[in-house]
Amino acid sequence: MDMQNWKAPGIDNYREIQALGLESHVAEIDTYGFTVVPPEKAAPAGFADKLRDAVIRHTRSQDGADAHINVLEKERRPVDGEHLFHTVGRDPVFREATVSPAGYVLAAHILGASLRIYQSSSILKASKILPVPMHCDSISVPPPLPPWCATCNVTWILSDYTKENGALFMVPGSHRLQRHPTLAEQPKSIGGQGSDDNVVPIVAKAGSICVFTGNTWHGAFGKDNDSTRVSYATIYCRTFVMPAEDFSDVTDEMIAPHGDRFARLVWRNKWQGYGKEGPRQELLALSGPSTQSPFG
Ligand SMILES: O=C(O)CCC(=O)C(=O)O
Ligand SMILES: [Fe+2]
Numbered sequence: 124m125d126m127q128n129w130k131a132p133g134i135d136n137y138r139e140i141q142a143l144g145l146e147s148h149v150a151e152i153d154t155y156g157f158t159v160v161p162p163e164k165a166a167p168a169g170f171a172d173k174l175r176d177a178v179i180r181h182t183r184s185q186d187g188a189d190a191h192i193n194v195l196e197k198e199r200r201p202v203d204g205e206h207l208f209h210t211v212g213r214d215p216v217f218r219e220a221t222v223s224p225a226g227y228v229l230a231a232h233i234l235g236a237s238l239r240i241y242q243s244s245s246i247l248k249a250s251k252i253l254p255v256p257m258h259c260d261s262i263s264v265p266p267p268l269p270p271w272c273a274t275c276n277v278t279w280i281l282s283d284y285t286k287e288n289g290a291l292f293m294v295p296g297s298h299r300l301q302r303h304p305t306l307a308e309q310p311k312s313i314g315g316q317g318s319d320d321n322v323v324p325i326v327a328k329a330g331s332i333c334v335f336t337g338n339t340w341h342g343a344f345g346k347d348n349d350s351t352r353v354s355y356a357t358i359y360c361r362t363f364v365m366p367a368e369d370f371s372d373v374t375d376e377m378i379a380p381h382g383d384r385f386a387r388l389v390w391r392n393k394w395q396g397y398g399k400e401g402p403r404q405e406l407l408a409l410s411g412p413s414t415q416s417p418f419g
Contacts, residue, residue: 132235132412132415132416132417132418132419133232133235133236133416133418135236136228136231136232136236136418137149137232139224139228140228140229140232143164143224143225143228144164145160145164145225145228145229148160148229148334149229149232152229152232152233152334152335152336154295154296155293155295155296156293156294156295156296156297156298156299156335156336156338156339156340157293157295157333157334157335157336157339157341158229158333158334158335159280159325159327159331159332159333159334160225160226160229160331160332160333160334161327161328161330161331162328162329162330162331164225165223165225165226165279165330165331165332166223166225166330166332170216170219170220170223170330171279171281171329171330172330173216174216174217174220174279174281174355175281175282175329175353175355177214177216177217178207178245178247178281178353178354178355179247179353181207181210181213181214181245182205182207182245182247185207190206190207190208192206193205193206197253198253200253201255201256202246202255202343203248203252203253203254203255203345204246204247204248204249204252204352205246205247205248205249206244206245206246207244207245207246207247208242208243208244208368209243209244209368209369210243210244210245210355211240211243211368211370211373211377211389212372212373212377215377215380215381217243217355218377218380218381218385219381220279220355220357221240221243221357221385221388222381222382222384222385222388225332226277226279226332226334226357227277227384229277229334230275230277230334230357230359233272233275233334233336233337233359234271234272234274234275234359234360234361235271235361235412235413235416235417235418235419236412236413236418236419237361237362237410237412237413237419238275238359238360238361238362238388239359239360239361239362239364239366239387239388239389239390239393240357240358240359240360240366240368240370240388240389240390241274241358241359241360241364241366241367241368242356242357242358242366242367242368243356243357243358243368244355244356245353245354245355245356246352246353246354246356247351247352247353248289248346248351248352248353249349249351250346250349251345251346251347251348252289252345252346252352253345254289254313254314254342254343254344254345255313255342255343256309256313256315256342257292257294257304257308257309257310257313257315257322257340257341257342258303258304258340258341258342259297259298259303259304259337259338259339259340259341260274260275260276260335260337260339260341260358261273261274261303261337261338262274262367264337266301266302266303267301267302268301268302268303268337268338269301270299270301270338271417272298272336272337272338273337273360273361273364274337274358274359274360274361274364275334275335275336275337275358275359276333276334276335276337276356276357276358276359277332277333277334277356277357277359278291278332278333278334278335278354278355278356279330279331279332279354279355279356280325280327280328280329280330280331280332280333280354281329281330281353281354281355282329282350282351282352282353282354283327283328283329284324284325284326284327284328284331284352285324285326286324286326286344287344287346287347287348287350288346288348288350288352289343289344289345289346289350289352290324290325290326290327290343290344291324291325291333291341291342291343291354292310292322292323292324292325292341292342292343292344293322293323293325293333293335293339293340293341294321294322294323294339294340294341295321295323296321297321297338297339297340298336298338298339298340299338300338300340301338304340310322310342312344313342313344313345324344329353337358337360359388361413362393362410362413363410363413366390370389370390373389378391392406392409393406394406394407394409394410
């Protein structure tokens, strides 16, 4: 059947997914709440190395106290390791990662065409590291979580992930529970009282990307060895969500090489944020499709 002329919310994005050969990853996201795209499909050869080098370079050169979380005692950090925040203003390679096609189209499958960046950050986990408690990234969203998600996460795995090296873990199908996990459900393998039966480690090669919905329960195993775990994550959100980062310092010069898609991702042309002048109607009108369908 010729489907080329069909028009419906989400179809343009699905065509991009087909062109990239990522259809099975869409099925996995819908079924399990996450997918892992292998390095050869995630980005051109060499990109992940560039991204890893930038994470290490910028993390090592930031002032220790630049990020509040980096000076908290380990036990008080929700995620142990050295964090680098608001990366899109720091280096072109971080900007490129947020629009890199495989991750972008899968994020757009989850959030629809109105997606924006919520947070662009990285974590370097050297030596011994505490586990990350199980949670989902629907931050501040009350239950029942909407079946269409408010956020999603595209994590670039930049060193080989094994359980021993502190891999991410996921709970397949947990996105369909439409709630946050409770304290009693924290798995035993990370010091909780709950079952490990449905906890799967994300064992993956450096250069893979793990894409998961904002409703998918996940965390990370602790690490007891001297390996260095490196990751870079973009959390995307829908246009009505207040982003975690302030993008007002992202300049035209930073945006220009990465195109209109990136401009929208960093909230150019947003209708929110007005003062006495009130909203600009032509900008408000841009959010029309997102009120018609979860893919708008
Ligand atoms: O990579 C990790 O350690 C987990 C971080 C996390 O929870 C996230 O990126 O949402
Ligand atoms: Fe998370």
